[in-house]
Amino acid sequence: MKKFLFSMTALLLITLLAACNEDEDTNEEEEARVVPVETAEAAEGDLVIEKSVYGRTAPSSTAPIMLQNPGEIDTLEVENGDQVEEDDLIATISTPAGKQNIRASRDGEVVNLNGAEGDLVSNEEPFALIADMDTVKLDFSVTANVRELFEEETVMETRINDQEYEAEIxxxxxMPNDTGLYAIEATVENEDGDILPGMVVHMFVPEKRIEKAIIVPTEAIVQENDESFVYIVKDNKAVKLAITIQETQSDKTAIEGDVQSGDQVVVTGQLTLTDGIEVDVQKGE
Known part of the structure; x- marks a missing residue:
C-alpha cells in the first residue's frame, strides 16, 4: 500500500512539473513572438457623413427644329450626336411647295433625329432637337428630408460614368411632384463631351459633420463581445485601447477614447495581437 501511495505521489509531482514547464515554454514563446504589422497615423479633424443621391443627365437646354411643310427627306446631312453650328445645313426636304433647306437654329448637338433619306416627315412634331451639351443638367427627385440638405449655388462632388465632377446646385x-418627391437640378461642365444624355449620376450630399474628432481608418477597429478597440504601437509593442465609435463614413471612423492624434494605429495584423506583445512595423504598399 505504501509503495502504491508513493508511486501515485511521484506521478502527481511529475505531472505538475511537466505542466509548469509547458506553461513556462508557452510564455517564453509568447514573449519571443514578434508580430509583423502595418500602421496608419490617427489624426484630429472633421468627419463628414455623406448621403448618396442618384439622378440622370440631360442637356442644359434644347431647341426644336420645326418644318414649315410636311414632305419627304431628300438629303440628310447629319446624324444623332453630330455637333453643328448655327445655320449649318441639316437636311433637304421635298415638299409640295418645293425643296426646303433645314438649318440648325443654334450651336449644339443633334439629338432625337428620327428619319432617313426617303422617309416622310410631318411638320406637327420637331424634326430634331439641337441640344446644349457643353453644360449638362443633372435631374434628381428627393424626399422632403433630403431636400433640406441642399442649398442653391453650393458645389457637390458627383460621379458620372466612373468620372469625378463638381456640380453646382x-x-x-x-412643390412635390405626383410621387411626393421634390425636383433638384444641378449643372456640370462637359468640356470633353464625355457626358451623354440619360447617364446615371451619383451625387454625394453632406448630411452630418463630426467636428474635431480623432479619425482612424475603419479597418483598424476590432470588435469583440460588443466592445470596440484598436491597437497602437508604443516602444515596438502593441497597446490595446478601448474606444467608442462616434460615426463611420466608408473607410474613416471618428472615435472617442485614449487614442491621440499622431498615434500609430495598427491596420494590418491587429487580429493576431494581444496587449503588450512585441511588433515589427512593416511598410505598406
Missing amino acids: TSIGK
Whole structure:
C-alpha cells in the first residue's frame, strides 16, 4: 500500500512539473513572438457623413427644329450626336411647295433625329432637337428630408460614368411632384463631351459633420463581445485601447477614447495581437 501511495505521489509531482514547464515554454514563446504589422497615423479633424443621391443627365437646354411643310427627306446631312453650328445645313426636304433647306437654329448637338433619306416627315412634331451639351443638367427627385440638405449655388462632388465632377446646385423645387418627391437640378461642365444624355449620376450630399474628432481608418477597429478597440504601437509593442465609435463614413471612423492624434494605429495584423506583445512595423504598399 505504501509503495502504491508513493508511486501515485511521484506521478502527481511529475505531472505538475511537466505542466509548469509547458506553461513556462508557452510564455517564453509568447514573449519571443514578434508580430509583423502595418500602421496608419490617427489624426484630429472633421468627419463628414455623406448621403448618396442618384439622378440622370440631360442637356442644359434644347431647341426644336420645326418644318414649315410636311414632305419627304431628300438629303440628310447629319446624324444623332453630330455637333453643328448655327445655320449649318441639316437636311433637304421635298415638299409640295418645293425643296426646303433645314438649318440648325443654334450651336449644339443633334439629338432625337428620327428619319432617313426617303422617309416622310410631318411638320406637327420637331424634326430634331439641337441640344446644349457643353453644360449638362443633372435631374434628381428627393424626399422632403433630403431636400433640406441642399442649398442653391453650393458645389457637390458627383460621379458620372466612373468620372469625378463638381456640380453646382441651380434649382431646388418647392412643390412635390405626383410621387411626393421634390425636383433638384444641378449643372456640370462637359468640356470633353464625355457626358451623354440619360447617364446615371451619383451625387454625394453632406448630411452630418463630426467636428474635431480623432479619425482612424475603419479597418483598424476590432470588435469583440460588443466592445470596440484598436491597437497602437508604443516602444515596438502593441497597446490595446478601448474606444467608442462616434460615426463611420466608408473607410474613416471618428472615435472617442485614449487614442491621440499622431498615434500609430495598427491596420494590418491587429487580429493576431494581444496587449503588450512585441511588433515589427512593416511598410505598406
